[in-house]
Amino acid sequence: MAQRTDIPVSELLLDQKNARLGEEQETQQATVNALAKQQGRRLVRLAEDIVAKKLDPAQLFSVVRTTDKKPRYVVLEGNRRTLALKALETPTIVQAAMAASDFKKLLVLAEKFQKDPIESVHCVLYEPGEQPAATDFVMGRHGGAQDGIGLVEWDSDEKDRFRARHGVNAVRNYSGQVIDFLAEIDGASESKTKIATNIGRLMGSKAVREALGLTVVNKQLVSIYPKDEIAKALRKIAFDLRSKHITVPDIYDDTLRQAYIATFTTDEMPDPSKKLSAPVVLTDLPKGDAAPTVPTTTAPTAPKTKPKKKPQRASVAASDAKINPSAPRTNNVYQELVTLDADRYPNAAAILFRVFLELSVDAYIARHELMDEPTRRNTKLAKRMKDVGDHLLAANGIPKQLHTVVFQVADNQHNIAAGVTAFNQYVHNEFAFPKPQELRLAWDEVQPFLEAVWK
Numbered sequence: 196m197a198q199r200t201d202i203p204v205s206e207l208l209l210d211q212k213n214a215r216l217g218e219e220q221e222t223q224q225a226t227v228n229a230l231a232k233q234q235g236r237r238l239v240r241l242a243e244d245i246v247a248k249k250l251d252p253a254q255l256f257s258v259v260r261t262t263d264k265k266p267r268y269v270v271l272e273g274n275r276r277t278l279a280l281k282a283l284e285t286p287t288i289v290q291a292a293m294a295a296s297d298f299k300k301l302l303v304l305a306e307k308f309q310k311d312p313i314e315s316v317h318c319v320l321y322e323p324g325e326q327p328a329a330t331d332f333v334m335g336r337h338g339g340a341q342d343g344i345g346l347v348e349w350d351s352d353e354k355d356r357f358r359a360r361h362g363v364n365a366v367r368n369y370s371g372q373v374i375d376f377l378a379e380i381d382g383a384s385e386s387k388t389k390i391a392t393n394i395g396r397l398m399g400s401k402a403v404r405e406a407l408g409l410t411v412v413n414k415q416l417v418s419i420y421p422k423d424e425i426a427k428a429l430r431k432i433a434f435d436l437r438s439k440h441i442t443v444p445d446i447y448d449d450t451l452r453q454a455y456i457a458t459f460t461t462d463e464m465p466d467p468s469k470k471l472s473a474p475v476v477l478t479d480l481p482k483g484d485a486a487p488t489v490p491t492t493t494a495p496t497a498p499k500t501k502p503k504k505k506p507q508r509a510s511v512a513a514s515d516a517k518i519n520p521s522a523p524r525t526n527n528v529y530q531e532l533v534t535l536d537a538d539r540y541p542n543a544a545a546i547l548f549r550v551f552l553e554l555s556v557d558a559y560i561a562r563h564e565l566m567d568e569p570t571r572r573n574t575k576l577a578k579r580m581k582d583v584g585d586h587l588l589a590a591n592g593i594p595k596q597l598h599t600v601v602f603q604v605a606d607n608q609h610n611i612a613a614g615v616t617a618f619n620q621y622v623h624n625e626f627a628f629p630k631p632q633e634l635r636l637a638w639d640e641v642q643p644f645l646e647a648v649w650k
Contacts, residue, residue, distance in 0.1 A: 197325060201315045202258065204280050208269045214626035215274070224288070230278050231292035238289070239297045239304070242279040246304050249313065250276065256318040259326050268318070271330065280316070283308040369398035372416050373429055376477050380426060387632075390436040393446060397432060400452045407456070408465050415476050422480040424465035428456075431463045444643050447596040509536045511544045511634045512551075517646045525554045537631040545621035545629035552576075552618065552641065559583050559648045577605040577615045583648065593647045601644050 211220040215233055220226040231238055257272035270277050282289045286305045290298050321328065367375060370391040378384070397403050404410065407428050408419045418425045435441040446452045508514070512532035520526040528551045537544040556579050560566050565582055566574065584601035587593040593601075607614035614637075620627035 228292040231289040370394035386437045388437045417474045420465040549618040580605040
């Protein structure tokens, strides 16, 4: 059975079959180069964290003993940490795979590391015949929530709540303060839609806060209106985000955020005649007697009845998207995306999503003669997406904010759910497990781009 033991870092081997890498590597140095290149600046950040805090004792390395005469240990869980430790010990092993600026930072960290190095790490050791069991445990950690079997990652609101409750940050961030305020007066929402990030975008705008009668004192939102008045606008914001009436492209920059707030009716904004004699911290506002109402997008004279909950769509694609592909097969693919249940068939949905994205991009390229056929075949999807985005922007087919989103998707930036690299991994990587909710969120982020492509 597996046992816990300390193993010298010098005896650890990176997994040449590491799931983070697109291909199996032939040598240890090739694995070092591939993983260092794939991680980029994140490897430096990890090294910086190790130098500052050491290793988390709760996170053990999982290793399998080799069958060599002098055994060494292949790392199944902890490859990034292993590489960071080896790079701190001998920075030159990753020099060829790193940007010059990142390598310079690594050299500074390595100098600090030498004063108090980590020479061995806490491991769970498996014998060669026990690797299937080890693989199951590693998959449990990296295979997503798996209906509760695996690691259920916290969303941004849960992370912030943990920091506030455990003394890391004494004050919740703006989105947490708003969510706590609404939960206190209306009860916790049963909606599964995550809204914290977008509330943070809105509350981070000084112009939006001023329009709502909010200011900031010591990182806390402070209201110049009583509870029932400020609740009008905050309820509407939460409702619009949960119902997907407002999505990321609608509030991507400060101009769009101000334009969104400008659409609020008089009844959806605080009454200026009811200002408080002195501002009060949002979460300390006294409770009022008025029953909560749910904001709607109807005219002010319409009755404010609570609408029936719209069930979350099961498919990846939204059926109300303004997309009508002219090519019969592409249109069929889109119709399947609209009807295919992503919860039941996430792998098929992920691959079909990637196929539709590429067919759409290629159709636009052909329609506008942006590339000849040999060039198109030899150009990566990310570059083709960027060329289409540039052409649409130049033709006033998309706003600058959406153009930025297209480039973020193409570059697989981590503050956005959609990403070309992730789509490719769903097709080619047996360890990449698409999550239905992430697929739906990714669709919501690229839908405006696809609508512009097929307009």
